[in-house]
Amino acid sequence: MQSYSFASRVSGMQSSVIREILKVTEQPEVISFAGGLPAPELFPLPAMRLAAKAALGGEDGSILQYSTTEGYPPLREWIAGYLNRMDIPAAPDQILVTSGSQQGLDLLAKLFIDPGDAVLVGNPTYLGALQVFNSYQARAVPVPSDAYGMDPAALAQALRRYRPKLAYLMPTFQNPTGTTLGLERRIELVKVLAEADVPFLEDSPYRELRYSGTAMPPLSSLAGDAPHAFLGTFSKTVAPGLRLGWIATEPSLLAKLVLAKQGADLHTGTLVQRALYRYLADSDVSSHLGRLRREYGRRRDAMVGALRRHFPAGVEWTEPEGGMFLWVTLPEGANSTELLPRAIEQRVAYVPGSPFFALPGGENCMRLNFSNTSPERIEEGIERLAQVLRG
C-alpha cells in the first residue's frame, strides 16, 4: 500500500505555506493579514443571482452540456474587447478560457518546461508560480528587483546567462510586494526580452484594482512581435469562487494550449462561463469596480496610516497604488518566520517573506493583505503586530 512509485516531479511539490497558515488563522479572533482573499462582502452577489438565473433560463439544456475547450464564444469576445481597450490586439480566437489564471500558468508551464529548464522570475515573486514551476522541475532563477520592480539590466544578464525557456512577470501591483513597473522599465524589459527572443508571461490579476496614480500600459501592449502570453482572471474583479480566467496569446501557441487543456479537464464549466457572461453583459460592471476601488483604497490607506503610526523605526514598507498586498521589510537580522508564532499568540497573522523567494532570502520580510479586513480591524491588527515587533 505504501509502494507508490511517484514521478520524480513529485519531489517538487510542497504544501503551500500560505494554505497551512490560513488553517491556523481561521479563528475569528485572529486578525489575519495572511490570506490573499478579496472581501466577500463586496462580491456582486445579487447581480450574480440574477445572472445565474438568466443563464439557466434557456430551455435547450446546452448550459449543462459539454462545450468547446476554447471557452464560451461570447465570453471570449468580451475578454478580447476588454484587452483591446488596453491596446492588447487579441482577437476572440486568441483567448482560451481557463479555470482561474492559476490553470493558465500551469498549462503554460506544462507546455514550455522540461525538467531542469530555467525560468526567470521576480525576486520575490508569486508563490503559486514558484509552486507550478517546481512541479514541472524547472529551475526558477530570480532576477534582481528593486523598489521599482525587476531591473532590466539584470534581466538582460540573466537571459544571457541562463538561457531560460520563459520569463514570468507581474508588472502591476505585484504579489507579494505591491510594486508597479513604471513606463520606462516596461519598455526596456520588453525590449530586452524581445532581443533575447524568450517568451514572457504577463500575469495581471490586480490591474483593475488601482486606488491612486496612473494606469500603465500592459507589457503585452508593448510587445509587438515578441513572444508572450497574457494571463487574466475574474477572481479579483468579480469573484474567485467562479474559477474563471484566461490566456491570451498568438494562435499557434493557443492551439497547443487548447490541446493541453483538453487533456487537463476537457473544458471549463459551461454553466459558470455563461453565468459570468450574463453578469458582464447585464450588470453595471464599472460601478461595481468603482465600489471595489473605493473600499479597497480605504483599506490600503488604513493600513499605510496604521503602519506609519504604530510601526517602530527601522521597519520599511511599500505603499502600493493598488492590488491587495503590501510588503514589510524588518531590520536586517530579524526573522519573520520565527516571529509568526508570537504574532498568532497576539491574534494577528501575516505571511513570512521567504516562500516568495526562489532562492533563500526574505527572512526579514512579510506580506500583509489589506483587502479582506475592515479599516478598524486593520488599525487594531497593525497595533498588535507593532507590539510583537517591539518584542
Added chain:
Amino acid sequence: MQSYSFASRVSGMQSSVIREILKVTEQPEVISFAGGLPAPELFPLPAMRLAAKAALGGEDGSILQYSTTEGYPPLREWIAGYLNRMDIPAAPDQILVTSGSQQGLDLLAKLFIDPGDAVLVGNPTYLGALQVFNSYQARAVPVPSDAYGMDPAALAQALRRYRPKLAYLMPTFQNPTGTTLGLERRIELVKVLAEADVPFLEDSPYRELRYSGTAMPPLSSLAGDAPHAFLGTFSKTVAPGLRLGWIATEPSLLAKLVLAKQGADLHTGTLVQRALYRYLADSDVSSHLGRLRREYGRRRDAMVGALRRHFPAGVEWTEPEGGMFLWVTLPEGANSTELLPRAIEQRVAYVPGSPFFALPGGENCMRLNFSNTSPERIEEGIERLAQVLRG
C-alpha cells in the same frame, strides 16, 4: 514569434480525433453516433435552476469566495456515502473533488508518470486516457482484451514484462466497447494487480447507466490493501457542463493529489460545487436516474434492433448492458477511417476504431454512441450506415 521551445512532452499532444469529427458533424442533417454526449433534453434543468438559486440564496458571499482544494465538505460527504453504498470504504477525507474525472486522470498521471514509464491500458481503451498518458510521455501498453474485457493472464504477463507505474481500467460499460467485466474477472484482475503491487485506476463514469443485467462490484470494493484510486464523475448522471468529478483513494496519495490540484487550478469552483450539492440533497436523484436509464435503455434497444435488421452479414457488434456506446467490428480488411467520408456524405457519423488503440489496430472497428439520438433517428442512421457498409 515562432521561436517557442516547447517541452518535449508537447510532441505527445495531438488534437483529439473525436473533437475534429464533432466539428464536421455539427450540422443538424447529420445523424451523429460519433460524440460521447449525454442527451441534453434529459438534463435535470428545472431542478438545477432551483439548486443554483438555493445555493446562491445565502447572504455571506462565501459561495463566490476561494475555498479549500479538497472540495466542498458536504459534497465530499455525499460522495463518500455513495461509494460506501457500493462497498468502497472511503471516508469523506479520502475524496478530492475534481473538474470532471478527466482532471482526476490528469492529476494521477502527473503524479505517477516520468517520461518513458509504462502504463497498462485496455485494448482498445478510452481515447482521453491515451491522450493524458501521451502528454506525460508515458508508454501506453495495451493488455490483450476479449469480449469479456481485459484478460487476467495477459495482465499478469504484462505486469511482469513491462513493470508499469499504473494500470488503467474501465471495468463497467467500457468506453469504447461497452464491455463489462464479470465478477470472476474482477476478482482475478485485482488479485493479479495486488500481487504485482502496481496501483490501478478504476475509471467508472458509466456505472449508474445500467439498462439490463446485474450490477457488478467495483474493483475498488475488492481491492483490500492493494493500491488503487477510483475516478468518479457527475457528468453522466447529472450534467457534464458542471465539470464535477472526484478521486477517491487512500490518504497519503490523496495528500499528494491535493498538492497537484493546488498547482493546477487551486480548487474546483465553489458555486458549482454548492449548486450540485443542493441538487443532490434536495432532488429526487433516483427517479431522475430511473428516467435516464429508461430512455437510454430504449435507445440502446433501438440501436441493437436496427443493427440486427440492417447490418450486413459478417459485421459484429457488442450489445452492452449499459453505458453510452457499442462497438462494431467489420470484416477483416475493412477500413472504418476510409469509410468515414462516405458515411458523412450519407449524413451519418461515427468514430473510427484506431484512435482507441495504444498501438496500431482497430482499422475495421467503429464506436457508435446511442445516448444522444432519438430511437427514430437511430433507426434511420443505422439504415444509412448499413447502406455505406454495403458500398
